[in-house]
Amino acid sequence: MPIVPGELPRPDAAALEHSEHVAAHIRHAIGQADGAIPFSEYMRLALYAPGLGYYRAGAEKFGAAGDFVTAPEVSPLFGQTVARQIGETLALCEGDTVLELGAGSGRLALDVLRTLASENRLPQRYLILEPSAELAARQRDLLAGEPELAARVQWLNRLPEKPVRGVIFANEVADALPVERFRRDDDGVCRLGVGIEDDCFAVRKLDADGAVEERVRTLAERYDWGAVYESEFCPELAPWIQALAGALDRGMILMFDYGLPEREYYHRQRDMGTLLCHYRHRAHEDPFLWPGLCDITAWVNFSALARAGEEAGLEVGGYTSQANFLVGGGIGEAIEQARDERERLRLAGEIKRLVLPSEMGEVFKAIALTRDCAPPSAFAFHNIAARL
Numbered sequence: 001m002p003i004v005p006g007e008l009p010r011p012d013a014a015a016l017e018h019s020e021h022v023a024a025h026i027r028h029a030i031g032q033a034d035g036a037i038p039f040s041e042y043m044r045l046a047l048y049a050p051g052l053g054y055y056r057a058g059a060e061k062f063g064a065a066g067d068f069v070t071a072p073e074v075s076p077l078f079g080q081t082v083a084r085q086i087g088e089t090l091a092l093c094e095g096d097t098v099l100e101l102g103a104g105s106g107r108l109a110l111d112v113l114r115t116l117a118s119e120n121r122l123p124q125r126y127l128i129l130e131p132s133a134e135l136a137a138r139q140r141d142l143l144a145g146e147p148e149l150a151a152r153v154q155w156l157n158r159l160p161e162k163p164v165r166g167v168i169f170a171n172e173v174a175d176a177l178p179v180e181r182f183r184r185d186d187d188g189v190c191r192l193g194v195g196i197e198d199d200c201f202a203v204r205k206l207d208a209d210g211a212v213e214e215r216v217r218t219l220a221e222r223y224d225w226g227a228v229y230e231s232e233f234c235p236e237l238a239p240w241i242q243a244l245a246g247a248l249d250r251g252m253i254l255m256f257d258y259g260l261p262e263r264e265y266y267h268r269q270r271d272m273g274t275l276l277c278h279y280r281h282r283a284h285e286d287p288f289l290w291p292g293l294c295d296i297t298a299w300v301n302f303s304a305l306a307r308a309g310e311e312a313g314l315e316v317g318g319y320t321s322q323a324n325f326l327v328g329g330g331i332g333e334a335i336e337q338a339r340d341e342r343e344r345l346r347l348a349g350e351i352k353r354l355v356l357p358s359e360m361g362e363v364f365k366a367i368a369l370t371r372d373c374a375p376p377s378a379f380a381f382h383n384i385a386a387r388l
């Protein structure tokens, strides 16, 4: 998600009016909760309140006209490379199903399906679990352009009841799960919730229950924090991974996201956490600004993700940077097959955006959690799972 620095452009009147509706909805929830809600509840409402939240209303979101650019929106080479690894895994586990979580604009699904078709490795079913009806409609529209591929796609509202054999995968979904913020200082540990002050949203200190306090104290001791430390954790991450593990009979869960191993995530110097908001390709740090118009995200704790998978009986088949996954998966071969110099240059530019450390290559990671199945070949190139 490369970001353009600089001042935020101002939303138009219609967008501001929509944001005011979202804010009124959240204010109502705060009123119902006697003056404050946990940050995770604020984030859930700002992103997912039906008909209002960022992912549930009409915001453009992806691509040049939106707020951020995800890897599949940068180049079809991302989906093509991922598809070849999915194809390998389908063969390794004798799988018949691919399940994509949070398919966004549908671009990644289209690139993956096209590539699997060209390699004669189309799965029997390509399932998409997309909680946003608005995005599911966009995905249907995009895939309708290729009826033969679209015929294999089914949209789900929940995970399949019968565990699948094949690949479950997601790009930039874990970072969109609501997080809980906390602070540890001389007064102890508290959760940072959201209340109202002078008619604006404001941070409120809330009591940390026993489990949160214990969790934060353990982290503080392990990572030797300074006097004041603020960060976040994602309460939904482990249950989500465990539910996905329960939906996988044999094969692989493959995830891409920006994030870090726990010891780097909770490093003493990262004392303001990882929360970040996006509006029109600018990053900002104010989650209360224009609710419903800005994306709100937090980095993924990949150690916690891996632990949740292991507790659910999966193996960590591989963990590496997006750059190493793509290079190991053969993204460079596209350049060798380019028709002419012009195409070669264009592809080289796209690959640079996906793999350079200053772009998406280092901050984004790939992780494979496997069940009764070897990881695909991209992880043989560079696997740093031992750092988790």
Ligand SMILES: C[S@@+](CC[C@H](N)C(=O)[O-])C[C@H]1O[C@@H](n2cnc3c(N)ncnc32)[C@H](O)[C@@H]1O
Pocket: 055, 062, 070, 071, 072, 073, 101, 102, 103, 104, 105, 108, 129, 130, 131, 132, 135, 170, 171, 172, 173, 176, 177
């Ligand atoms: C940042 S977008 C990424 C979209 C797409 N994967 C891409 O790479 O362009 C996050 C997506 O995750 C979806 N999402 C959020 N929570 C989800 C969940 N619990 N399960 C599946 N998808 C979810 C959102 O609706 C949205 O489609």
